[in-house]
Amino acid sequence: MLEIIAALARWVQLVANLILLGSCVFLIITSTAKRAQPKVWIGQLERLFPWLAVSVPIGLLVILSTTIVQVTGSPSSLGEHEVWLGLLGDTRVGQIWILRFTAAILLLLAVLYLCKASRARWRYAMCAAIAVLPLAASSLASHTAADEFSVTAVMPYVLHLILAGVWFGALPAFILLILDRHNETNERVINFEFETLKKFSSIALPTMLLIIFTGIVVADQIFDGYYAALVATPYGWFLSAKIFLLAIILLIAARVRSYWLPLLNCKQDSDVNSGKSGIKKWVRIEFILALLLLLLATIITNTTPVKNALIENWPFPFRFSVIATWNQPNVANQVWIGLAVLVLAAVVLQLGRLRNWGIKRLIFIPAILFISGGAIALQPLTIQAYPETYRRPPVPFDATSVAHGAAVFAQHCVECHGLQGMGNGIKSRTLSTKLPDLLIEPHTVEHTPGDFYNWITNGMVNTDMPGYAEKLSDEDRWDLVNYIHALSRGYQARILTSEIVPNKAYVKPPVFSYGTHDGSFGTLQEFRENKTVFLVVFSWPQSRDRLEQLKQTYERLKEQNVALLAVPNKDLAAEDMEQLVAEELPFPIVTQSAAEIAESYALSRRTLSHPDIIGRGTTPDHMEFIIDKSGYLRARWIPSVDHSGWTDIDHLSLQISLLNREKMNTSFPEDFVR
Template sequence: MLEVVAAFARWFQLAANLIILGSCIFLVIAGKEKQTYSAQWVEKLERLFPKLAISIVIGLVVTLATTIGQVTGDISKLLQAQVWFDFIKDTRTGQIWAGHLVSAVLLTLFVAYLRKNEKARGRYLFCALIATVPLIADAMVSHSAAEGMTISNVMPYALHIILAGVWLGGLPALLLLKYEYVTLIKSKKSSFLDVQILNRFSSMALPVMLLIVLTGVIVGDHIFDDHYAALVATPYGWLLSAKILLLCIILAIAASVRSYWLPLFASSKDGFETKKNAAGMRKWVRIEFLLAVVLLFIATIIANNATPAKYALIDDWPFPFRFSIVATWNMENVAVQVWCGLAIAALALIVLYLGRTANWSLKRLIAISAVLVISGLAVALPPLTIEAYPETYLKPPVPYDAVSISYGAELYAEHCVDCHGPQGRGNGIKARTLSTVLPDMLTEPHTVEHTPGDFYYWISFGMKDTDMPGYADQLSEEDRWDLVNYVYGLSRGYQARILSPEIIPNRKNIHPPVFAYTTYDGTSGVLQDYRGKQSVLLVIFSWPESNKRIVQLKQNYANLKAENLAILAVPEQTLTPDELLEVTEDLPFPLVVDGAHEIVQSYALSRRTMNRADLLGRGSIPDHMEFLIDRDGYLRARWIPLAEETGWRNIELLIKQVELLNNETRAVVAASEFIK
């Protein structure tokens, strides 16, 4: 019940805010002429402003009350002022709400001032600017802002709702202007001034609507994060699809008003014709406004109640296929067929232009354009389809961590190596006896072209028309996900061959395995402890082969620590008590003992370099490897002395890389702890 009340309260205050913003913008573009602001429709519009402003304040109070009720689980606590005070003081949501409320109160005061003073274009513009502040505050508690309070996250959403206000909020003013004609005008023709106002608003509305679509695409791309299957398989996607459908209908109505009704109104020759055309335009604008209000309600639910697409679970994909450009584009004739289909669909735009020029009827225009678009999609989309399964978009329940990968390697050696080979290249001892050619899972981009759910399905139930059996009866669900993690570890490890001792600025695309560990002095931790705080140098070493390097790191630790770099040392083999004493003597950074084996096994998958492919047989683990992981959890650089002799032996080079990482300002989502 509280969620329903909260949704209506957010919608109520947001709609009121948008109407004030849009109405003020409408009055600004109405013109400089004083007679414009003395019209009855302007007076009626201004009477709404105080009520709308107070509605924003009331809506915010109800919203906070429902939020506190949901958080505490006890509605009776809403009667305790201290609970409200503590929530506002101690939570980011409460602090943003306080700023939101202050901006709404300021808007209410200015609206009252506006009503009691001379009407002027500049004051309406200033009122519109004040009305944008609560909308920006609203953007700061959206799903986009939840990913991080950064300009890149908040600004697109803020622009999206501000632009929506400029368009949607202007419709009531347009309706009142048309109402004046329908109810008051008896015999005069359409006013040149009012036609000018309508033309200005119509001319402004088109680019504003295009910008609304553009910012919506940007926000949607951020929210979906390549998880576009959620558009047709989750409540969030269904709501967004409904929103998009409504927007398309609204755009069609707006285009009709602009291209048909507005010219008719402008060319009216007498009072009866003016009133008739004004009534027709008003009817369609009213429908447009009502649909926009419904769209706003759906948008409110999406923004505040629905689980974001990237986090929505698709436990059962409903279709036997899915679209994938990555997996199909390089197949024979796919690109040609897709481009031909898009060209056919693009002809619809040419038909629209030529049809308008030739004064075709609206039905003819829509019918021919629709046939071209549908035909184009029928040609372009089928080549991009690949087989899908109920588990295709299943999200892994097992983290992509060192323990899972290490155990997955053991399962792979037991069940898969005879066919797929020791490094997953499809060259096992049984490979030649099979009826199908096995894929190279190491060097080919199969983990990019297919989802983790695809691999889980194949491991569980086998692959149709191949010799691949299913292991659902032999392996537990967790075991199968461990195998999936290992397969991804193989592929990501091969992708890491592009790494070198020098970072590529702002290139964060390799997700390393996370891990838990215990050091020789009993301290425990996880790699994620360093997120947002420090970069990590993971040193995987052999003893005594790495003795000189460990000594060098000890001697330069103060300089490295000054750059806010943490060091974790991980031995490749179990150290004897004597070796442990040697290594830890005056060691200023942690030495991992519990969890070391799993860390070594999982990070050894990233041992290959551009000049040392290591693709034959089982491969070999170098005696020494170092990995530089940034504060967002991404693997950014790597040094393997066996392949790059100098590298970070030059401590200054290492310090330089850490400095570059420290100076990066580009905000990104932290590396995922699950494969996707």
């Protein structure tokens, strides 16, 4: 019940806010039209303004009250001022609410001033500008702001709301103007109506296009490439319904603009009356549908966002994938042909409108072309999907999981897939199907982690790949998925060198947690936004000289805001550990999870000059990696391959300086494979 009350409160205050904004914009347009202004409809509209303005802060008070009851679990807490003060002063939700409520009060004061003052274009503009403030403040509580609290993340949502206000908020004024019965036989008034509505219609079209564009930008931020959720999660279902309603509204608006509105400019009274009747009917329907659309929008804001929603079972036996199909024979040609048919459908639709085709013919022929074009374009992009295709891995992409996955792979997969996953195991030649190369080929990019999980669990139809549901636990299978992705990512890291390539971050290393010889603990993620990580994977005592050099330059690295972690490439014996401690190294030596970290990062050992794809491969005794503040692997030095490299501390310092000077804005790597 509380959720319903909160949703209705959000809806009421949003509708009121948008109508105030759009009505003021419409009145600005009216004041620039030819002066034959019938005052009645303007008076009716302005009498609504105080009620609308009061609805905004009242709605916010209801939202805050329901939030308090939900947080405390007791309606009686509404009478405790300490609870109110605690929520408002100590939480981000409360602080954003204060900002929204303050903006709502400013809007109320502006409306009261507007109602008492004489009508003037600048006063409507002032009220419209102030009506933007509560909308802008509300965007701070959106899903986009929750994911990334920045101007670039929030601004598309703010623009989306403002543009929605310009379109939707003007519809009541539009309706009142066309319903005004005063002087409706006056030719000057009819001309005024036509010019005003035509001017608004010309503004509404680009406004609607911008609403669609900003909506796509916001949706892209929220979905973050996870578009399958559009048809497989409650958030996606509500959004799909919203898009469907918007499509109907666009069709109505297009019909009003192209057919009914021009009738107002006809000389025949019957045509004018028909035009007014059609506009009255369809704009009211458009307004009702828009109200439902906004109700869906408010429900969406209180629905679990896509990034946190889980698709446990994909409902279709297929999915579309450009990456997995584009390089196959004739796929590109067929897609382009399909797109050409879609363009033809749009051309035929426009041609039919110009030649005044009948409604059935106008709909039927373009619809057949549109469906045909879509089928031609999408069919070659279709690949098989499984219930687990879009299931998110429950096991993070971390060093422990990758190392355990490597052990599982060695036990169950090497005989067929080969020591490095290249499909060249000792049994590969006896199999009925050619095995994919999991190392070099972009196989992991073309399929989802859920696809791999399904194949490992159930096997692959029409191949020799067996299922391992009975042999491996659920966690083992996900560890195997992580290892397969680590193999591929490690091979892609071969282009890394000891030189930083500015503003190029794409290699996502495994995350890890660790414990050190001095008893401290931490995770790789803790350094994000704070420090560059210099990861040194060493062997003892072979790396003694390099560790001594780093000891001498450690203070210089600290001054550059670098966290140095020294990781032995295998578990050290007690006496070796004593020798290391005796060296009095100023940086931490990782003891807990050291072997797993070293093994998972050794997958990134390959270089362009030393691909290391023969047999088992060779793991270097010493490797060093630079991980930037966003969590991306940016440079790598292997002494046995790259020779001098970072033995020149000035060169190492220069690379870190380049990272420190970067202004690149990029999201953190996901902690789970995608």
